[in-house]
Amino acid sequence: MSSQTPPDQAPLFAASQAVEPTTYTLPEHVLEIVSDSGEGAQKCGQSFGSVSAKMGNGAWTVEIIPAEIQPPPRSPAGASGVRIRIGTEAVTNWGDKTKLVIAFNEQVLLSRHRQGDLADDAVILLENMWEDHPDENIRQAWKDAMEEMSANNYRITLCPLEKECLKIVDNPRRGKNMFALGLMSWIYNRDYDRVCGQIQHQFRHKPKEVYERNIELLDAGIKWAEEHMDFRIDVPTKVVTEDLVVMNGNTALGMGAVASGLELCSMYPITPATSVSHYLSEIYDDMGGIVHQAEDEIAAIGVAIGASYAGRVAFTVTSGPGMALKTEFLGLAVMTETPLVVVDVQRGGPSTGLPTKVEQSDLLSSMYGSPGDAPKVILAPATIEECFHIMITARKIAEVFRCTVIVLSDANLATGVTPFPRPVLDPDWQGTQPEILPVPKGTKAMQWDPETGLSKRIIPGQVNGAFIATGLSHDEGSKVSYDPCLNQYSSTMRSRKLAVLQSTLQAPEVFGPENPDLMVIGWGSTKGAIEEACEKARAEGLSVSSTHLTFMSPLQPGIGDILRKAKKVLAVEINYSDEIGDPYITEENRRRSQMAILLRSATLVDVDSWSRVLGQPLCPGEILEVIKSKLA
Amino acid sequence: MPSDNLTDLVLASLEGPRSAFASSLAAAAEQVRGTLAGLSADVDTRNNLLKTQLGGFAAGRINIEKFSTFADGQRSVNAGAVPTLKKAQAVLNELSDTGKDLIQIKVAAGKTVRCGVSRGLARIGRAFGAARCIELAKAGTYNDAEHGKMMEGLHFADWNQAERAMAPPVVVHVQGRSLHPSSLAEFMDGGVKIVLLIDGPCAPATLARLISPNTFVMQTQVATDLDRLAAWAGHGVAAIVPTGAAIFTYAPAGNTAFGNALKIDFAPEDASISPLGSLSAQQQKEDLAMLSALSGAATTPLEARDESPVNPVDQLAAFLLSKANIEEV
The missing domain is CATH 3.40.50.920 (Rossmann fold)
Incomplete structure (x- = not known):
């Protein structure tokens, strides 16, 4: 095996005979695995990303998600998979063009081609079964796709994924992804034990035979690559000197919520936010907390506000269309000055828009999308690591300022996976629970400090602490009042809190x-x-x-x-x-x-x-x- | 004396409810530590705490000193509470550090099991006393002369409903000869679970008189059987008994008749019973007879009897009355 600095061109290779492979050492590489929905390309890609990160590569994965839950097979719209960018140094984004693709059919490949995501000279390993398929329409579709892509300098190698998998499993739809993982593992020289460990973790809830069958498929992929590929890609790793964790942004948000002591996640399922609550459902039983799946988005935020009003700091998680539905209750939270954290994992809009795709289009609606003036704190994590830490800050600000804090994440962070330093947990992140104590006599529910607008939070049910929380304009005692001067004053007080918070902030770097x-x-x-x-x-x-x-x-x-x-x-x-x-x-x-x-x-x-x-x-x-x- | 190995097995079976209590204890200690740090007179200590509470995201973005000006405004607890909070914290830490020993009670020779359990629970009750003192101190109503004793010991009789519900299980090492467990009935409330590790011979159906509608009662020779008691939602008592004693489990469920909830795996013959300590053979036989009566009475379906259906509680009361010397009363 030889190793050399990469030429300007992508590596050339033959696929039919064993030759001494050339190893190209590169500082980074972008690859993709793409299939029909349900063929496991996402799992395969995420496993590859995790293994790479654990080996000491920088890594960033982005899921390629079809817009529909069950798109028709062999359709460009149904392309499902993962793009993985690995590097010697830390990787902070998905990079530019994809240099290597493993595609399970020509239609999903066509989708990636049409989106302009592939490098002009990308290396492509393409399932070969469709070229000679008995169905004339499929053969024609193959021919048309190849013609459409022929203007590019793609180096396409046909690979008998189905045929090879049939030697091991009856249903290759459930095996091709592991065969593909074998191909990728050999090309990128991944640590075999780590790959096996990743598969073992992935199938930890399945019978041992399932793990063993997947290892057979992995081995078959490695063997095929060894016998047919004439190049390998070496993206040097760095020795990992600190403990790292590898996770996506939604898991990090959920983990951060637990670390910050948020005990109630009240939500209604919505893409791409739902997996936050899935994760919490798994761990809250052990950690102490509740995921409440409400009957709709409005009820979800209502429950969160109620829990917070009663003395907890709760949060709700949603995406753009859910935010639209929560608008009225967001106003209530602001008006009653009930501490609340709202996570909005942004997706493409407007309306139902692009449920599985990323956008940053909820900024102004979060800020101004309420009737009347409803000042809110809005934070935005920039990295997956920040998705974890931001929840701790959000809770504290919500409590100290008796305000609504909106955390604007997005689909890119939600499903992307990258390694980051393992947070060293600190019990003080959880702060202290609101004191359930008798209230000094004469204290009012909204006793605004005239300079800062801040007031002490009163937990209902305490001696001298009775008050009516209302969305109507109210005075310091939370008593309904239509006095126009009072409405001006209370609006000023609620708005002032943002200015006060700003006075504690530092300029961006x-x-x-x-x-x-x-x-x-x-x-x-x-x-x-x-x-x-x-x-x-x-x-x-x-x-x-x-x-x-x-x-x-x-x-x-x-x-x-x-x-x-x-x-x-x-x-x-x-x-x-x-x-x-x-x-x-x-x-x-x-x-x-x-x-x-x-x-x-x-x-x-x-x-x-x-x-x-x-x-x-x-x-x-x-x-x-x-x-x-x-x-x- | 029961072997260390047996004790370990028993403790292992009770680990679930024990660790749940230990977690609550640790959480309470942690919470008071946080409160104390927030009340510190030292600005740096307070700011360091606030810096941590704001998390890594705030680093380089929020000026902690400025933020603390406003965070302090949400504080409700007066600095005057600090001495009491520190005392309570010390109690919670001390109990927390005791580990599994906290739930083990050794009844000294000549002492009654009631006395031993009462003292053991009062020691555990210090945790509840400390928690109460914390709340009183925060509210500014703590009075050392009046409330301070709760941190030295809080007797079961003074535990409230919530405290009884979260009681940890206790393991009681006791001599079989001097065992009169019917006196433990007063502790059967909330989530209290008592396991008796009996040394030497004991009455064959020593726990029979504790059978009552909502109390889990078990005599066994196998420590792992205690998993059932550990998983039991309410209160209960179990004994690891020596060979020759009755083996039974009474696990009430809703309105199930006594007999249907009572499963007797073994009961010794009357003839083999001899006096033990202060217990005459007749007294021990009566325990066995009661066990048998409870079992037999309910084995026959209630609706199949000649008489009208009998409430199980009334049935038990009738049995007890029939055995009591009314004249002496």
């Missing part, structure tokens, strides 16, 4: 020069892609910096100063904005991306925006191109 030609600003899951793009731009000699917001409401202080130091400012987001140059679009009528609107309003800086709603994470390469065009 700037990556790159302080006075750049272009400042790129983002929020949420785009951080990794933005910073990578800016780093590459700086390496090319461009004066580019970036900063990333995590406090969206209130905004961190000093942002205006940061932006004013740059010649140009560009907001990069995964939500919609009009493009200058499009028909009818002018600077005056242009609808900008959501954070850009916020920043322009808050800083009076001319913040430009570049955003996309393709239902997938942004790629660093495309951001780099935008940076170059803005500086041209």
